[in-house]
Amino acid sequence: MSYINTNCVQAGYTPKNGEPRVIPIIQSTTFKYDTSEAMAKLFDLEASGYFYSRLQNPTCDYVAAKICALEGGTAAMLTSSGQAASLISVFNVAGCGDHVIACSAIYGGTYNLFNVTMRRMGIEFSFVGPDCTEEELNAAFRPNTKAVFGETISNPSLAVFNFDLFSKAAHAHGVPLIVDNTFATPINCRPFEHGADIVVHSTTKYIDGHASTIGGVIVDSGKFDWDAHADKFPGLTTPDESYHGLTYTKAFGQGGAFITKATAQLMRDLGSSQSPQSAFYINLGLESLHVRIPRHCENAMAVAKFLESNEDVAWVDYPGLPSNKYYDRVQKYLPNGTCGVISFGLKGGREAAEKFMKNLKLACVVTHVADARTCILHPASATHRQLSDEELVAAGVSPDLMRLSVGIEDVRDIIEDIDNAIKAVKE
Numbered sequence: 001m002s003y004i005n006t007n008c009v010q011a012g013y014t015p016k017n018g019e020p021r022v023i024p025i026i027q028s029t030t031f032k033y034d035t036s037e038a039m040a041k042l043f044d045l046e047a048s049g050y051f052y053s054r055l056q057n058p059t060c061d062y063v064a065a066k067i068c069a070l071e072g073g074t075a076a077m078l079t080s081s082g083q084a085a086s087l088i089s090v091f092n093v094a095g096c097g098d099h100v101i102a103c104s105a106i107y108g109g110t111y112n113l114f115n116v117t118m119r120r121m122g123i124e125f126s127f128v129g130p131d132c133t134e135e136e137l138n139a140a141f142r143p144n145t146k147a148v149f150g151e152t153i154s155n156p157s158l159a160v161f162n163f164d165l166f167s168k169a170a171h172a173h174g175v176p177l178i179v180d181n182t183f184a185t186p187i188n189c190r191p192f193e194h195g196a197d198i199v200v201h202s203t204t205k206y207i208d209g210h211a212s213t214i215g216g217v218i219v220d221s222g223k224f225d226w227d228a229h230a231d232k233f234p235g236l237t238t239p240d241e242s243y244h245g246l247t248y249t250k251a252f253g254q255g256g257a258f259i260t261k262a263t264a265q266l267m268r269d270l271g272s273s274q275s276p277q278s279a280f281y282i283n284l285g286l287e288s289l290h291v292r293i294p295r296h297c298e299n300a301m302a303v304a305k306f307l308e309s310n311e312d313v314a315w316v317d318y319p320g321l322p323s324n325k326y327y328d329r330v331q332k333y334l335p336n337g338t339c340g341v342i343s344f345g346l347k348g349g350r351e352a353a354e355k356f357m358k359n360l361k362l363a364c365v366v367t368h369v370a371d372a373r374t375c376i377l378h379p380a381s382a383t384h385r386q387l388s389d390e391e392l393v394a395a396g397v398s399p400d401l402m403r404l405s406v407g408i409e410d411v412r413d414i415i416e417d418i419d420n421a422i423k424a425v426k427e
């Protein structure tokens with residue numbers, strides 16, 4: 001089974017004779033063994049098996065295995081949220097005294113996690129622009145740099161990641177490239193094919209796709225040779241005294257070391273595990289991901305074209321439009337489509353945006369994107385309302401910006417709703 005559409009439906013779980021056809025929800029914290037010796041082997045990671053759902057649970061593992069197949073990786077783990085996935089993916093290779101380079105065009109929550117919370121943990125971050133030159137990027141590296149982080153399509157700025165530039169620089173400096181592939185999903189982009197080593201997702205977005213379940217996932221490509229850069233990654237290449245003196249690369253090889261360490265050490269200690277019930281919902285989303293994503297993109301393209309041709313619209317930002325500054329990168333990395341999210345502003349600025357939002361009927365005002373239902377946010381009057389107009393511009397969010405997440409309803413209804421709300425602004 002190799003086609004991605006089939007993997008969305010079937011990968012990760014193959015029932016044996018008489019077992020449930022659908023991924024079962026194993027709602028159990030613990031797992032029973034006949035002897036202490038049998039359990040000891042599990043704790044020593046000498047035998048594989050479940051013992052406590054904070055570390056691993058079969059339902060979560062079936063779903064992680066499906067996402068692993070979709071991304072083309074060697075190992076994967078679910079996390080309680082996208083934030084937990086970003087935290088663990090970076091913390092698994094960088095600790096106090098280390099340095100990480102991140103593209104500045106990333107989700108605001110990730111930016112805050114890095115720039116505030118992880119700095120407090122003693123990790124330094126440098127941020128480089130999505131359109132930086134090779135020289136600027138190379139200049140950001142330090143001897144203690146341990147990873148480079150970027151986002152395939154950034155939320156909300158919709159910048160398309162320059163995979164070739166960032167992966168080349170990361171590898172030239174002997175560090176992995178970690179990519180948040182939330183907006184593109186593996187349907188539209190498979191970062192491992194463009195040089196990424198680790199992929200993370202907020203499964204809360206398109207993977208769930210129904211605004212029902214918070215979650216995250218980390219996938220390892222198995223391509224990064226930790227032993228070749230053993231001095232930089234002692235956590236993976238030397239004995240872990242907190243885990244019976246085990247060396248992850250020796251015990252689990254290049255394809256298994258990263259996820260095993262993240263599970264056995266960080267999930268054990270941080271406890272940001274996904275629940276089996278939530279994993280079940282995430283799988284329901286995955287089963288239709290390959291059907292929903294093309295519809296999101298098709299609808300978004302039609303809406304973006306409608307907005308671009310409307311005389312009351314001041315500007316439209318949608319990476320799929322030929323007029324977009326990232327169109328060439330889209331052709332290279334996302335030739336089948338980008339995502340359902342569009343940013344735009346009306347000619348009347350902030351005031352027009354506020355009036356427009358009030359007149360929408362089908363599109364709901366929510367602080368979410370990537371839902372099957374069309375939704376919209378005006379950051380200046382919601383998430384960023386404490387900022388002045390000048391501060392908004394400095395944060396890259398213009399006062400008139402509206403972030404529209406185009407759903408999978410009939411696009412004629414979506415366009416009519418937008419058209420009516422634009423007309424109402426002038427009344």
Ligand SMILES: Cc1ncc(COP(=O)(O)O)c(C=O)c1O
Pocket residue numbers: 081082083084107109110151155180182183201202203204205214215216
């Ligand atoms: C691109 C991206 N990454 C990560 C996150 C964080 O995910 P979560 O809300 O599941 O913690 C989000 C949330 O909006 C996101 O858009």
